[in-house]
Amino acid sequence: MQTDYLIIGQGITGTMLSWQLIEAGASVMVLDAPNGKGASQVASGVINPVTGRHLLRSWDIEKFMPIAVQAYRDLEQVLKKPLIRQCNILNFHPTPQMHLTFRERLAEMPEYLHQPDNEAQFREWFQFDFGVGETRPCWLIDLHSLLQTWRAQLLANGQLRETVFKSEDCEVGPDAVLYQDIQASAIIYCDGAASINNPYFNQLPFAPNKGQALIVSVPGLPQLYNYKQGINLLPWKENQFWAGASFEWNFEHDRPTAVFRDKTIAQLKRWLKLPFEVVDHLSALRPATLERRPFVGLHPVYPRVGIFNGMGTKGCSLSPYFAREFAQHLLHQSPITPAADVQRFTRILSR
């Protein structure tokens, strides 16, 4: 069979890129491992305009967030599923210092940071000593529903195969890419943390980061906010919350650990006044990069091979913007944002 683009992986990057290419009239074939447990399956799905302990404005968030919100709303129409909702973050300051930092930033970022009117209302559910702040607007993406529904649509249209791609069986020629019975104009790797071992891109400065989360049921806790005190506790399925995550730079494997589970349970017991029960434990590697910027574009030496990766902790907010940009680049040679363009590594990738 013949296709314009062979896409490896159907996490959030493969989903967004395949959607953008199909919307623009191109043909795609997506290959994704059956029952894959990539980062997008484990992620909480938050878009937060304010990052980290120092409450800094996320990179170019004014540019990325509106495009992302619109993309998920458009996909809701295409897939006829609710996929995005506003879910603001309630920051229960864990230390007096964090309270001070929040108060300082409040004046600098009035468009995102707010003081809730009546923080006493949260004492019914939480134990806290240093006040509460709110980050608004934040968004919650139902990644499970998005990935599953888009996958079902691709499968129904013969545009996805559930199979493990083997790069050693793929032939990249001057005029086409051949893999089994597939002939494509180009192959685009959207394979997340697996790209660390990719023969074309393994020299890129990836810095994989392990993240774990518990799924807990907390009857009686309203699913209105992303509650945060060191960890996030945010709406998951009915009556369930996603509690996490770890940011591990040193790890022996990508599986859940008892250390994380015990630490998170202890943290929840100190913070929550309601009883809870652990129902699942998730873990995956984030495809993070040393520079904290994505890898988007075509290989400088093999122009039929591309990459869409390196979303780190921000796949939900970054991938809609860069999928659109990359699709336009593939189809109309329009430029890619230099900070994300993989051509910035031409010297390394030409070795």
Ligand SMILES: Cc1cc2nc3c(=O)[nH]c(=O)nc-3n(C[C@H](O)[C@H](O)[C@H](O)COP(=O)(O)OP(=O)(O)OC[C@H]3O[C@@H](n4cnc5c(N)ncnc54)[C@H](O)[C@@H]3O)c2cc1C
């Ligand atoms: C605990 C945790 C919480 C997170 N929370 C958030 C959050 O709230 N908001 C946010 O924006 N980001 C969050 N992230 C980060 C986010 O998950 C990533 O940025 C994003 O999912 C990366 O998407 P991806 O498509 O690049 O990779 P992945 O989601 O890992 O997808 C890669 C896909 O490629 C497939 N694949 C790989 N190799 C092959 C092969 N050889 N053959 C076939 N298929 C293959 C895999 O099966 C997988 O389906 C979180 C991550 C973790 C771990």
